[in-house]
Amino acid sequence: MIELVGVNKHFGLHHVLKDINLDVPSGQKLVIIGPSGSGKSTLIRCINMLEKPSSGTVTVDGIEVTAHRAPIAKVRQQVAMVFQSFNLYPHKTVLENVTLAPIVVSGVSREEATESGLRYLERVGLSEKADKYPAQLSGGQQQRVAIARALNMHPKIMLFDEPTSALDPEMIQEVLEVIIGLAQSGITMLVVTHEMGFAKEAADRVIFMDDGMILEDGTPEHFFENPQNDRTKLFLSKILR
Amino acid sequence: MTELLERIGFLQQGPFSVPRWEALFASMDLLWDGALVTLLVASLGLALALALGTIIGVMSASQWKIPRALARAYVEFYQNTPLLIQVFMIFNAIPILFTGMFIPVITIGILGVGMYHGAYIAEVVRAGIQSIGRGQLEAAISQGFGYIGAMRYIIIPQAMRVVLPPLTNQAVSLIKNTSVLAVIAGGDLMYAGDAFAGRYGHYGPTYIVVGLLYFVMCFPLARLARRLESRSKVA
Ligand SMILES: Nc1ncnc2c1ncn2[C@@H]1O[C@H](COP(=O)(O)OP(=O)(O)O)[C@@H](O)[C@H]1O
Ligand SMILES: [Mg+2]
Numbered sequence: 497m498i499e500l501v502g503v504n505k506h507f508g509l510h511h512v513l514k515d516i517n518l519d520v521p522s523g524q525k526l527v528i529i530g531p532s533g534s535g536k537s538t539l540i541r542c543i544n545m546l547e548k549p550s551s552g553t554v555t556v557d558g559i560e561v562t563a564h565r566a567p568i569a570k571v572r573q574q575v576a577m578v579f580q581s582f583n584l585y586p587h588k589t590v591l592e593n594v595t596l597a598p599i600v601v602s603g604v605s606r607e608e609a610t611e612s613g614l615r616y617l618e619r620v621g622l623s624e625k626a627d628k629y630p631a632q633l634s635g636g637q638q639q640r641v642a643i644a645r646a647l648n649m650h651p652k653i654m655l656f657d658e659p660t661s662a663l664d665p666e667m668i669q670e671v672l673e674v675i676i677g678l679a680q681s682g683i684t685m686l687v688v689t690h691e692m693g694f695a696k697e698a699a700d701r702v703i704f705m706d707d708g709m710i711l712e713d714g715t716p717e718h719f720f721e722n723p724q725n726d727r728t729k730l731f732l733s734k735i736l737r
Numbered sequence: 738m739t740e741l742l743e744r745i746g747f748l749q750q751g752p753f754s755v756p757r758w759e760a761l762f763a764s765m766d767l768l769w770d771g772a773l774v775t776l777l778v779a780s781l782g783l784a785l786a787l788a789l790g791t792i793i794g795v796m797s798a799s800q801w802k803i804p805r806a807l808a809r810a811y812v813e814f815y816q817n818t819p820l821l822i823q824v825f826m827i828f829n830a831i832p833i834l835f836t837g838m839f840i841p842v843i844t845i846g847i848l849g850v851g852m853y854h855g856a857y858i859a860e861v862v863r864a865g866i867q868s869i870g871r872g873q874l875e876a877a878i879s880q881g882f883g884y885i886g887a888m889r890y891i892i893i894p895q896a897m898r899v900v901l902p903p904l905t906n907q908a909v910s911l912i913k914n915t916s917v918l919a920v921i922a923g924g925d926l927m928y929a930g931d932a933f934a935g936r937y938g939h940y941g942p943t944y945i946v947v948g949l950l951y952f953v954m955c956f957p958l959a960r961l962a963r964r965l966e967s968r969s970k971v972a
Pocket of ligand 1: 507510512530531532533534535536537538539
């Protein structure tokens with residue numbers, strides 16, 4: 497479903513991704529763990545080309561998005577992203593947030609987009625907030641709306657970039673539960689997170705990144721119980737203290 | 738007594754004397770016509786300035802080098818040369834460049850203030866776009882919006898709040914700047930006043946009334962700008 501081959505990313509002199517090779521089969525729930533600044537965000541942002549790799553190829557659902565004149569906008573409709581800071585559209589109501597792109601970008605009819613949008617809002621437990629504005633919601637509610645907005649594109653792939661890192665502790669669980677619920681579906685998911693409990697529960701694969709490289713790659717059991725790399729062990733010892 | 742007479746002497750003679758006022762009030766139709774032309778030039782000029790300013794502002798906030806360079810060149814050129822010279826050039830150069838091409842003076846006025854204030858509005862629009870957090874554009878792009886679509890549906894509606902007060906100020910100075918048309922016999926309020934006053938030297942009363950008419954057109958907009966400004970600060 498997603499294939500990165502020899503991907504490098506430089507920001508000026510800063511070498512942020514170092515020869516990344518990664519193959520994510522359809523339906524996989526991949527959790528990406530690693531210290532801050534290790535290149536996790538950059539990695540998943542290369543998949544929907546919010547960042548353009550300096551070299552290497554990225555292929556998404558059979559389309560090489562790094563190719564010249566690739567149909568990136570088309571691919572982006574299949575690859576939904578949930579951001580750490582929600583990035584809801586503050587001038588639109590919750591329902592409009594969820595229906596805007598399906599209507600304007602994908603050309604779905606308003607009725608259809610509204611119907612499915614309300615269904616997804618229901619699924620994240622917020623259908624009664626449909627007419628509110630983002631600023632009227634708590635952080636946890638906003639992130640759940642952002643997830644509904646992503647779902648209403650009917651994506652094949654969902655990218656989560658630390659979806660709970662900006663939340664007050666008491667709101668983390670409500671968002672994680674929604675994401676865990678999604679993990680039951682056939683959708684391909686890549687989740688950058690520091691929530692180890694989530695990784696254990698929902699992931700079927702965990703990769704550990706440090707300094708722009710993938711240092712550990714395996715099942716959650718492997719990762720938590722039998723990590724091979726010294727830096728992984730160090731990281732885990734700090735975080736699981 | 739003589740002192741009093743001397744004091745009110747200005748009513749009998751000099752630039753503000755009563756006969757001059759009477760002459761002006763008998764010819765107010767000229768000024769009304771001029772004011773209508775000014776309003777016409779100002780409103781169409783503003784429409785042009787808004788259209789140009791939005792397009793050029795969006796270009797100069799973009800990531801693409803060539804549109805950005807073009808936008809910069811436009812803005813720098815129009816902001817750093819006097820409007821008077823720009824209008825004079827449109828008036829005199831176009832018939833030479835395109836032989837025989839005739840442009841009505843009113844159109845020249847609309848083009849003149851429209852392009853000039855388009856440059857200023859472009860800067861206002863650019864600043865407004867840049868005041869919106871990067872995450873908004875990224876969210877839109879990640880959903881498949883193109884740059885223009887993201888601007889139209891997501892960035893510009895939010896930037897509106899920031900941009901409205903300075904835009905209203907631009908409208909005020911655009912109205913005043915339509916008075917450059919007077920130098921090319923534009924038929925606008927300034928020209929009508931000038932032409933009438935010049936004939937008999939009735940400058941005093943005429944300039945007072947013309948100034949007042951500009952004030953009446955501009956003041957409500959200036960008030961509106963202030964109101965919008967305080968509102969956008971509260972929100
Ligand atoms: N747009 C950018 N310009 C310059 N440097 C960047 C940019 N984005 C990220 N970086 C740098 O790249 C490195 C990796 O960043 P990131 O992928 O965000 O790490 P992570 O998500 O793992 O915390 C960091 O050192 C960061 O400062
Ligand atoms: Mg990050």
